[in-house]
Amino acid sequence: xxxxxxxxxxxxxxxxxxxxxxxxxxxxxxxxxxxxxxxxxxxxxxxxxxxxxxxxxxxxxxxxxxxxxxxxxxxxxxxxxxxxxxxxxxxxxxxxxxxxxxxxxxxxxxxxxxxxxxxxxxxxxxxxxxxxxxxxxxxxxxxxxxxxxxxxxxxxxxxxxxxxxxxxxxxxxxxxxxxxxxxxxxxxxxxxxxxxxxxxxxxxxxxxxxxxxxxxxxxxxxxxxxxxxxxxxxxxxxxxxxxxxxxxxxxxxxxxxxxxxxxxxxxxxxxxxxxxxxxxxxxxxxxxxxxxxxxxxxxxxxxxxxxxxxxxxxxxxxxxxxxxxxxxxxxxxxxxxxxxxxxxxxxxxxxxxxxxxxxxxxxxxxxxxxxxxxxxxxxxxxxxxxxxxxxxxxxxxxxxxxxxxxxxxxxxxxxxxxxxxxxxxxxxxxxxxxxxxxxxxxxxxxxxxxxxxxxxxxxxxxxxxxxxxxxxxxxxxxxxxxxxxxxxxxxxxxxxxxxxxxxxxxxxxxxxxxxxxxxxxxxxxxxxxxxxxxxxxxxxxxxxxxxxxxxxxxxxxxxxxxxxxxxxxxxxxxxxxxxxxxxxxxxxxxxxxxxxxxxxxxxxxxxxxxx
Amino acid sequence: xxxxxxxxxxxxxxxxxxxxxxxxxxxxxxxxxxxxxxxxxxxxxxxxxxxxxxxxxxxxxxxxxxxxxxxxxxxxxxxxxxxxxxxxxxxxxxxxxxxxxxxxxxxxxxxxxxxxxxxxxxxxxxxxxxxxxxxxxxxxxxxxxxxxxxxxxxxxxxxxxxxxxxxxxxxxxxxxxxxxxxxxxxxxxxxxxxxxxxxxxxxxxxxxxxxxxxxxxxxxxxxxxxxxxxxxxxxxxxxxxxxxxxxxxxxxxxxxxxxxxxxxxxxxxxxxxxxxxxxxxxxxxxxxxxxxxxxxxxxxxxxxxxxxxxxxxxxxxxxxxxxxxxxxxxxxxxxxxxxxxxxxxxxxxxx
Numbered sequence: 001x002x003x004x005x006x007x008x009x010x011x012x013x014x015x016x017x018x019x020x021x022x023x024x025x026x027x028x029x030x031x032x033x034x035x036x037x038x039x040x041x042x043x044x045x046x047x048x049x050x051x052x053x054x055x056x057x058x059x060x061x062x063x064x065x066x067x068x069x070x071x072x073x074x075x076x077x078x079x080x081x082x083x084x085x086x087x088x089x090x091x092x093x094x095x096x097x098x099x100x101x102x103x104x105x106x107x108x109x110x111x112x113x114x115x116x117x118x119x120x121x122x123x124x125x126x127x128x129x130x131x132x133x134x135x136x137x138x139x140x141x142x143x144x145x146x147x148x149x150x151x152x153x154x155x156x157x158x159x160x161x162x163x164x165x166x167x168x169x170x171x172x173x174x175x176x177x178x179x180x181x182x183x184x185x186x187x188x189x190x191x192x193x194x195x196x197x198x199x200x201x202x203x204x205x206x207x208x209x210x211x212x213x214x215x216x217x218x219x220x221x222x223x224x225x226x227x228x229x230x231x232x233x234x235x236x237x238x239x240x241x242x243x244x245x246x247x248x249x250x251x252x253x254x255x256x257x258x259x260x261x262x263x264x265x266x267x268x269x270x271x272x273x274x275x276x277x278x279x280x281x282x283x284x285x286x287x288x289x290x291x292x293x294x295x296x297x298x299x300x301x302x303x304x305x306x307x308x309x310x311x312x313x314x315x316x317x318x319x320x321x322x323x324x325x326x327x328x329x330x331x332x333x334x335x336x337x338x339x340x341x342x343x344x345x346x347x348x349x350x351x352x353x354x355x356x357x358x359x360x361x362x363x364x365x366x367x368x369x370x371x372x373x374x375x376x377x378x379x380x381x382x383x384x385x386x387x388x389x390x391x392x393x394x395x396x397x398x399x400x401x402x403x404x405x406x407x408x409x410x411x412x413x414x415x416x417x418x419x420x421x422x423x424x425x426x427x428x429x430x431x432x433x434x435x436x437x438x439x440x441x442x443x444x445x446x447x448x449x450x451x452x453x454x455x456x457x458x459x460x461x462x463x464x465x466x467x468x469x470x471x472x473x474x475x476x477x478x479x480x481x482x483x484x485x486x487x488x489x490x491x492x493x494x495x496x497x498x499x500x501x502x503x504x505x506x507x508x509x510x511x512x513x514x515x516x517x518x519x520x521x522x523x524x525x526x527x528x529x530x531x532x533x534x535x536x537x538x539x540x541x542x543x544x545x546x547x548x549x550x551x552x553x554x555x556x557x558x559x560x561x562x563x564x565x566x567x568x569x570x571x572x573x574x575x576x577x578x579x580x581x582x583x584x585x586x587x588x589x590x591x592x593x594x595x596x597x598x599x600x601x602x603x604x605x606x607x608x609x610x611x
Numbered sequence: 612x613x614x615x616x617x618x619x620x621x622x623x624x625x626x627x628x629x630x631x632x633x634x635x636x637x638x639x640x641x642x643x644x645x646x647x648x649x650x651x652x653x654x655x656x657x658x659x660x661x662x663x664x665x666x667x668x669x670x671x672x673x674x675x676x677x678x679x680x681x682x683x684x685x686x687x688x689x690x691x692x693x694x695x696x697x698x699x700x701x702x703x704x705x706x707x708x709x710x711x712x713x714x715x716x717x718x719x720x721x722x723x724x725x726x727x728x729x730x731x732x733x734x735x736x737x738x739x740x741x742x743x744x745x746x747x748x749x750x751x752x753x754x755x756x757x758x759x760x761x762x763x764x765x766x767x768x769x770x771x772x773x774x775x776x777x778x779x780x781x782x783x784x785x786x787x788x789x790x791x792x793x794x795x796x797x798x799x800x801x802x803x804x805x806x807x808x809x810x811x812x813x814x815x816x817x818x819x820x821x822x823x824x825x826x827x828x829x830x831x832x833x834x835x836x837x838x839x840x841x842x843x844x845x846x847x848x849x850x851x852x853x854x855x856x857x858x859x860x861x862x863x864x865x866x867x868x869x870x871x872x873x874x875x876x877x878x879x880x881x882x883x884x885x886x887x888x889x890x891x892x893x894x895x896x897x898x899x900x901x902x903x904x905x906x907x908x909x910x911x912x913x914x915x916x917x918x919x920x921x922x923x924x925x926x927x928x929x930x931x932x933x934x935x936x937x938x939x940x941x942x943x944x945x946x947x948x949x950x951x952x953x954x955x956x957x958x959x960x961x962x
Binding site for chain 1: 695
């Protein structure tokens with residue numbers, strides 16, 4: 001039988017039962033490979049459940065440093081009988097099946113083209129441990145030990161990690177190292193190493209391993225956020241928790257022990273955004289974090305923020321929709337609902353980070369933009385980048401950077417006789433000055449409202465006054481184009497009529513797909529869109545190509561719809577490439593789709609459009 | 612609607628308060644409510660109360676929801692920042708504003724539709740969080756702006772102007788505020804300025820969630836026979852438990868009371884509340900007794916008014932969150948940004 005053979009280039013998938021304690025063992029497995037200097041991309045595929053349902057952890061070992069999902073599985077660690085059949089079916093021919101061989105299984109339960117590695121895991125565990133709770137936890141460490149041997153990971157690396165993991169509970173260290181040894185020694189005595197091997201390398205460098213929610217929470221700290229109001233919802237909860245943890249560490253007043261921040265777990269998403277709007281009105285940088293259902297609930301306040309011009313930041317960690325949808329699966333399906341949130345004519349700024357690095361960067365920048373533009377700024381994460389740890393360049397901060405508080409009229413300016421009109425466009429950029437409450441004893445006070453008003457904040461339902469204000473809001477949105485992160489272009493090595501547009505967590509898979517296509521002689525210019533409103537550069541890019549693929553992780557090609565709507569682009573020029581089953585998009589998928597369509601003519605692209 | 616400014620002309624003999632303002636400095640634009648509306652009396656009481664406690668108008672932020680009552684912040688304190696938010700959501704906006712700057716005085720103005728119907732949830736949570744504010748509900752039991760539908764505070768059996776009988780139980784916001792942990796709870800009547808002004812003064816100087824339910828008859832849609840929120844009904848059934856005098860700092864106690872007749876309560880900011888008892892044995896510092904008394908009198912058909920409950924040393928949301936004394940909206944970049952050295956440590960922990 002064929003046996004796959006590869007060094008530092010394979011995919012391992014762990015099939016576990018939720019709540020069995022497997023997550024920490026799997027995390028150690030990944031860290032051990034990273035400590036060996038080999039890049040890893042790891043993704044949790046988990047249910048909306050605390051205990052009992054199937055959960056998977058997919059680990060891509062890539063010496064070349066590809067961080068997207070590859071697709072396919074080379075080694076399945078099948079620890080969940082419930083999902084045995086589908087797990088078995090997923091293994092690539094010549095791949096490996098690692099399973100608990102304590103109880104014999106009939107030959108019909110295996111595949112002829114898959115190499116079987118059976119470890120009597122339960123037997124080893126029960127021999128060594130008597131206490132049920134210990135058996136449950138140590139079982140995971142025993143299989144980690146066996147895998148350490150089978151994949152050629154250095155045992156000392158894993159032992160060091162165990163010592164670090166339990167540094168706060170040192171008593172547990174020897175017990176875990178012993179369990180690791182049980183698995184390692186059994187495998188060494190009874191099994192040959194697999195064809196898949198980890199070999200020490202220097203491919204990780206100074207990169208960090210972090211999830212986007214943590215990065216965005218940290219970004220909010222650096223961006224000067226002082227008020228966070230939130231309501232728990234998967235997959236955004238850990239963002240608020242990260243903000244809380246980093247505030248405790250980094251924002252506690254050393255003299256008094258008091259916090260230079262306020263975090264409120266609100267009663268719902270409506271109250272969350274209400275508090276954010278109240279704090280923003282009063283001059284604090286404030287944010288909430290949520291997912292699609294929360295965005296639906298926040299609509300009315302988002303409209304108030306747009307129309308009354310109040311800074312607010314919303315981190316939307318997108319999950320599978322619509323309705324409750326797939327709460328623990330990833331999608332990019334809130335693009336349109338956020339871009340045009342609330343009733344009436346509205347448009348909002350969206351920032352589209354590609355992963356944890358930009359979650360930090362945009363997470364901080366969002367607050368400057370919200371203050372500068374006096375409106376809601378969305379940072380659009382998704383579950384894939386939000387909840388999975390990605391390998392990324394270390395976070396950086398320029399200490400000379402100052403927070404941009406935007407146009408705030410001070411008591412001195414009022415005293416000097418400035419003409420304060422809350423909705424008066426003095427500079428021609430559509431952005432008026434605002435005053436904060438209590439600025440001056442008798443100047444600059446105004447009444448904020450969601451009803452129509454004139455340039456001096458006086459109630460008015462006069463048509464001309466209303467239109468004047470709405471047109472100014474459009475000018476302001478136009479100003480935003482110059483302020484938001486610009487798109488990034490990757491030029492093909494050869495002249496090509498093809499372009500591809502993408503955004504967000506599609507990035508790592510796209511990088512790899514483009515390289516693969518190039519190796520096959522298929523060339524495309526690529527542009528990663530990083531914000532809405534779109535800069536003119538995006539439409540220049542579309543104009544410079546005969547056909548542009550728009551790769552997205554939603555059903556309705558939402559970014560493409562925005563491009564058509566905002567830029568008047570001929571729909572026939574924009575070809576949908578959509579992956580929306582809830583799993584992160586793969587390089588194999590993108591490469592396959594683009595290859596298949598690049599050979600075809602414009603006519604078939606038209607057909608796609610009409611689909 | 613609300614665009615008519617009052618002329619600034621003021622007679623030179625108008626009295627000034629300790630911070631140099633006349634009563635006129637606390638007024639706002641001309642009201643657009645119906646002539647004789649109870650809400651205008653409440654606005655006048657707010658003006659009077661702010662003048663008497665020597666409040667600098669710009670140190671107060673006034674917030675409201677949507678409805679007749681929520682329009683009123685435009686009609687008082689024209690030198691204060693105001694925020695007419697969205698229907699039923701004033702409490703969350705006020706909470707956020709308070710988090711941003713703990714130094715200002717926050718006045719929330721709402722109505723029975725705004726607070727007891729669409730906004731019941733936010734009302735409840737702002738009370739239980741102890742947001743430092745004075746929260747006034749101008750309660751008329753009816754939707755005025757949409758012409759006469761029952762609100763959630765309308766009593767069961769109460770008749771609408773068109774003759775419909777309300778079959779749902781009425782929500783008593785005072786009972787709710789007591790149960791939810793508000794640290795100052797009062798009820799009054801827009802037609803009784805002598806009772807209302809001191810209550811507002813005390814609420815504005817209270818630290819913590821202060822709630823006042825003010826019965827404010829709607830002369831257009833809920834002032835007929837058969838209504839339990841009409842001027843006549845409230846006057847006939849009003850049972851005050853006490854009379855309140857608010858002593859701001861240096862103000863001498865002028866009234867003489869017989870021993871045992873007065874309870875004096877010192878508030879966090881130094882104001883002293885002298886409560887002259889009307890109902891025998893009513894103790895406004897006992898939350899459960901206050902709840903029981905209210906339930907009993909309510910069953911007897913009385914509308915109990917006065918300062919019903921006070922916890923003078925209450926903690927507020929900032930105490931519970933343990934935030935710094937300086938307002939969060941005034942923290943500098945140096946206070947807020949941990950810098951690159953701290954970031955290097957964060958990076959190191961993620962390898």
